[in-house]
Amino acid sequence: MKTITFILFVLILxxxxxxxxxxxxxxxxxxxxxxxxxxWYQDNFVHLKILTSKxxxxxxxHTESINIQYALRAIFAKKHRLPFKVKNxxxxxxxxxxxxxxxxxxxxxxxxxxxxxxxxxxxxxTKGKHTVTLFxxxxxx
Numbered sequence: 001m002k003t004i005t006f007i008l009f010v011l012i013l014x015x016x017x018x019x020x021x022x023x024x025x026x027x028x029x030x031x032x033x034x035x036x037x038x039x040w041y042q043d044n045f046v047h048l049k050i051l052t053s054k055x056x057x058x059x060x061x062h063t064e065s066i067n068i069q070y071a072l073r074a075i076f077a078k079k080h081r082l083p084f085k086v087k088n089x090x091x092x093x094x095x096x097x098x099x100x101x102x103x104x105x106x107x108x109x110x111x112x113x114x115x116x117x118x119x120x121x122x123x124x125x126t127k128g129k130h131t132v133t134l135f136x137x138x139x140x141x
Contacts, residue, residue, distance in 0.1 A: 026081035
């Protein structure tokens with residue numbers, strides 16, 4: 001009986017880690033956040049170091065295919081707990097969209113690594129294509 005209880009306990013503990021969003025939405029895009037995004041986007045650190053510095057939590061993002069603005073928009077959204085939602089470039093009816101609360105990237109590790117995995121996924125799946133559909137409200141599709 002103790003063995004069964006222990007196994008159930010372990011299963012419950014591990015099952016809670018199977019679903020890990022990249023970040024939880026706590027705010028929504030509005031004119032305040034759009035203005036902050038523009039100011040943040042114009043900061044030299046964003047352009048010079050955020051993707052290339054090994055000390056940056058976002059080091060390792062590949063932006064050859066994906067427009068850099070999508071990557072930066074996702075980073076800003078995570079920082080401010082805003083929604084981020086894109087149409088999945090290779091999605092089906094069951095996974096048509098990828099958003100900040102998706103669990104597709106659980107295996108990448110902590111939230112920063114999951115964000116890097118999301119952006120790299122978008123970059124890899126849009127090679128040869130020029131668009132990614134970005135939604136700026138959690139209420140859209």
